[in-house]
Amino acid sequence: MSNAMPLPLYAIGLGSNRRHARYGDPRAVLLAALAALESDDIEAVDASPIIASDPIGPSRRRYANAVALVASKLSPPEMLDRLQEIEARFGHRTGQRWSARTLDLDILLWSGGAWADASLTIPHPALEKRAFVLGPLRAIVPEWKHPLRGRSVRQLAARLIRPKPVDPNASGH
Secondary structure, eight states, rough: OOOOOOOOOOEEEEEEOBBBTTTTTHHHHHHHHHHHEEEEEEEEEEOOOOOEEETTTTTTSOOEEEEEEEEEEOOOOHHHHHHHHHHHHOOOOSSTTOOOSSSSEEEEEEETTTEEESEEEETTTTTTGGGGHHHHHHOOOOOOOTTTOOOOOOHHHHHHHHHOOOOOTTOOO
């Protein structure tokens, strides 16, 4: 009888706001990217619904966003390399931050807890501030606890999405 340890899980954020010549609109790009993630050493476990979100920064195009849950024996740096390879295959252009991009893949959470080195930080540092990540994440892993905050994805999402008090001194934007 095998006493195999369960494979580590990763929550991967996917985003696109550019058409791809072969795959089509951003939604179709994400579906193709989900398929591209699956390989000998990455097993798809679940995926959130794809949502539309407003862009951050200078880009004017709306994003399609989703979160994939995958099981893999890859270490976080190996997973990052794999994600960057997939982005490159989809024509990810490095350069301007927050510019329109065909495909953006981020490691959001890892069942191993926290990880930090020169090129990678897990959990993703902006995770708690991004409704377009927390919404899809909550759809598939609502009880996953943030390893540094000790709060579940559901709690983080509730805190972020809760209406903010109106500041009477704030000017309209």
